Amino acid sequence: MSGVRVLGGDVERGDEILTPDALEFVAELHGRFAPEHAALMRRRAHRRPLGFLDATREVREGDWKVAEAPGPLRDRRVEITGPTERKMTVNALNSGAKVWLADLEDANTPHWHNVVSGQVNLYDAARGTVEFTSPEGKHYALRDDVERPAIVVRPRGWHLPERHLEVEGRPAIGALVDFGLHFFHNAALGRPYYYLPKMESHLEARLWNSVFTAAQERLGVPHGTIRATVLIETIPAAFEMDEILHELRDHASGLNAGRWDYLFSIIKYFRDAGPDAVLPDRNSITMTAPFMRAYTELLVRTCHKRGAFAIGGMAAFIPNRRDPEVTENALEKVRADKTREAGDGFDGSWVAHPDLVPVCREIFDERLGGEPNQLDVLRPEVEVTAGQLLDFASTGGAATRAGVESAVDVGVRYLLSWLGGNGAAAIHNLMEDAATAEISRSQLWQWVHNDVVLDDGTPVTAELVREVLAEVRGRLDGEHLDAAVELFEQVALSDDFVDFLTLPAYERI
């Protein structure tokens, strides 16, 4: 194969995915789009003042809609998310959800094995042939008595490289590897649906749109077959919701309120902006904080004005089949979260675990009546200003010692899991993934660099964080403990803010 080298090791059935034609296709996408991608990544480094853009006023004020949703995406009342590990693939497809967000992003450690075997599992899932037998001998197969969810694949964000695949001597772009391999093998089946994470501007959406157009042309797939739901989960993107949908309008199917990365992005963007931008303990920032409400209200309003689906986010509470009290608490919290979203006009929402599918379904069933969605709930009364999106000062809550301890503890435990190959983990009964871990470490960085004083009068210093880190280290063990602790210290405390914790973490796998 000219220009492409596979540097990762052998993965079972990898030869069915990494075929010469598929690699050629991925290489072609790189040939066409790598220069634009590089320019957009350089653009990210510049933190511009935030506001709605003058240059795109016409798009915001114009009268246009995105393409009508295809049949499998007209009813998205409950979406289960999860990694593409084989057993979880079967479990997600049997969960009774309307959509499975098959995650190659924040719930996945991009070990080469996970990247390739995830594609194998998606290949079988798309063909209804996926099955699995556990080491204990339990057999998993697709059930006939459950409606199969539409599969919506989330490739990695634009920033992540894939160094196990080289194109023209350079590490490939993770997003193009994930999208390219999946599209190449599955587009002909007619349902190439994607979730697009972590975009920071409509120009990045334009790049995805160009990639989609080229990919469809190249494989002879009709223009507009691809449908993409964009996560609005960075603060700059919140000011460009209309523009992002407009760029992708032939391929757009909706927006999702990705709350965890959104909080991370806010902390990152305003990490050194002084006291008014300092956020309190993660646990005290809820979806009813004024700036979070402004964000979700604007998202629903924008989507429905444009005929696009508004999909709610992830409540992090996880049930535990061995602990009824934990499960009851999770169900109650998730019920409250989904009830608020349904009432606000969202068309459906995310859950992290099969046992949460029924509660989300029940709430949206009740709200939707006999309808598949609530696209007709236009929310014309919603008007959101830039000031409301950026009003962090009225959040309430405090920075506390418990907040510091929890941030360090969760961050290190998550990195231990990530380095071991599990990009999503239940920690203290909460779902943790790369986005929530980003909040933990960036929050500490922000507190240290803004001379925050805890509610008990203790200043947050690098020494304090190191002290807590030593305590946490003392109670944990595991093969990757040294690496996890070193990494955490780096991403929480280094003078130069590390853009994404997964970048230095990736160097270690």
Ligand SMILES: CC(=O)SCCNC(=O)CCNC(=O)[C@H](O)C(C)(C)COP(=O)(O)OP(=O)(O)OC[C@H]1O[C@@H](n2cnc3c(N)ncnc32)[C@H](O)[C@@H]1OP(=O)(O)O
């Ligand atoms: C901020 C964001 O981006 S959110 C989206 C990204 N994050 C995610 O997708 C996380 C999704 N959730 C998960 O990965 C898991 O639920 C975890 C890691 C949080 C917990 O997993 P576990 O500890 O295995 O949960 P638990 O033991 O209760 O699982 C019970 C069963 O449900 C299955 N299960 C749990 N979550 C899922 C899921 N999301 N998809 C499919 N199956 C699942 C397990 O495989 C297990 O199956 P089994 O009984 O056949 O062995």
Ligand SMILES: O=CC(=O)O
């Ligand atoms: O991807 C979802 C999020 O909350 O982040």
Ligand SMILES: [Mg+2]
């Ligand atoms: Mg996210």
